[in-house]
Amino acid sequence: MTVSDPVEDIVATISRSATEIRQGLVGRRGKADEENPSGETQAEADVWADDLLAERLSSIDGVAQYASEERAEIIDCDDDGFSVAVDPLDGSSNLKSNNTMGTVFGIYDEPLPAPGAALVAAGYVLYGPITTMVYARDGTATKYELTGGERTIVEQDITLPDDPITYGFGGRVPDWPDDFEAYVREIESNPKHKLRYGGAMIGDVNQVLTYGGIFAYPALEDSPNGKLRLQFEGNPIAYVIEAAGGRSSNGEHSILEVEATDLHQRVPLHVGNTSLIDRLEAALA
Ligand SMILES: O=P(O)(O)OC[C@H]1O[C@](O)(COP(=O)(O)O)[C@@H](O)[C@@H]1O
Ligand SMILES: [Mg+2]
Ligand SMILES: [Mg+2]
Structure with missing residues (x-):
């Protein structure tokens, strides 16, 4: 049976x-x-x-x-x-x-x-x-x-490559909070890093999973929870990236630890190599 x-x-x-x-x-x-x-x-x-x-x-x-x-x-x-x-x-x-x-x-x-x-x-x-x-x-x-x-x-057993290459960040640049923008400039200044942004989270996250790096749809000046939805986008992507040895963050801690209060609630989303997400949390602290 x-x-x-x-x-x-x-x-x-x-x-x-x-x-x-x-x-x-x-x-x-x-x-x-x-x-x-x-x-x-x-x-x-x-x-x-x-x-x-x-x-x-x-x-x-x-x-x-x-x-x-x-x-x-x-x-x-x-x-x-x-x-x-x-x-x-x-x-x-x-x-x-x-x-x-x-x-x-x-x-x-x-x-x-x-x-x-x-x-x-x-x-x-x-x-x-x-x-x-x-x-x-x-x-x-x-x-x-x-x-x-x-x-x-x-x-099988996919893991993020150790040396991160790609980065992509959503939201209009003028709407990024200053601390996030400063972090982005730091990422951009590394000559090994390349911009990859296609306007579909899945495409951009899959680049990160393939080449290493970071994808974020951050908190914005007028939308402190960003754009992406916790139940349908944030949690599933955080789960996949963490299973692949990377990290997720809402800016403070793992997305998987965010309290679920509303079916359609949004969450600032940052996923990628552990080193880059650790640094992001320090930059936003
Ligand atoms: O067009 P923007 O503001 O850059 O937003 C892009 C983001 O919005 C989304 O398209 C939102 O997802 P939906 O298309 O499922 O609403 C993400 O895939 C993508 O990362
Ligand atoms: Mg959709
Ligand atoms: Mg979506």
Whole structure:
């Protein structure tokens, strides 16, 4: 008898759906005339990908809740089980220019909103020239290629390279607090460091995972919690980067220790090599 593993069922469902999501973007590059709970205009593809994932993930045995960046309310499913939090399309403003996007997921063993410490697994799909998935569970991260529903391992026990190379920071430069800007100038002044910013967190974070470095969407002068959402973006990415031997920070401590108070709350996000995040926290202290 095979023992069912809802976490594996969730990840397999997202893997299979990724190819369809990628193909379904064609013809859905317009706006949807609606705002999401964060007050952003939704793309047609945001709404469509959310509906597709909501239907599939909420019907899995052992999924108690489905929630996403694109819907105000949690969908309650089974009485007991895991909570799945999804950013169906990360970087959907890149649809218009046909640049990188992703799908982010976190699987929590507590009802949402939940702290990162309640994650049992998390990962993301990257719609690049090919479709890849990075998925972390039990402290190890694995990279896969996804083709036509198949998930093939390309790298196990991924770790951030020791010598950091790439950096990318979101938000308008004039909106950065002075201490953060001073830190950025320090990073830029190292001749080994290269700027890589594509406007989709997943693309930028995947550069950091591949080459080492730092990605941040920091606190801004008028938005002290930055832009990215804790449940759907911050926690899952922090979980993956920490499993790969890096660090995450809200500016003070690990993102995984941030108190979860609201489903759609935002968090300043900084992830990357331990040395760079340690230095960032010192610069912001
Ligand atoms: O356009 P900006 O302000 O640089 O913001 C870019 C950031 O916003 C996001 O697009 C937000 O994610 P969504 O596209 O899922 O809303 C991140 O992927 C990215 O890092
Ligand atoms: Mg996003
Ligand atoms: Mg999104």
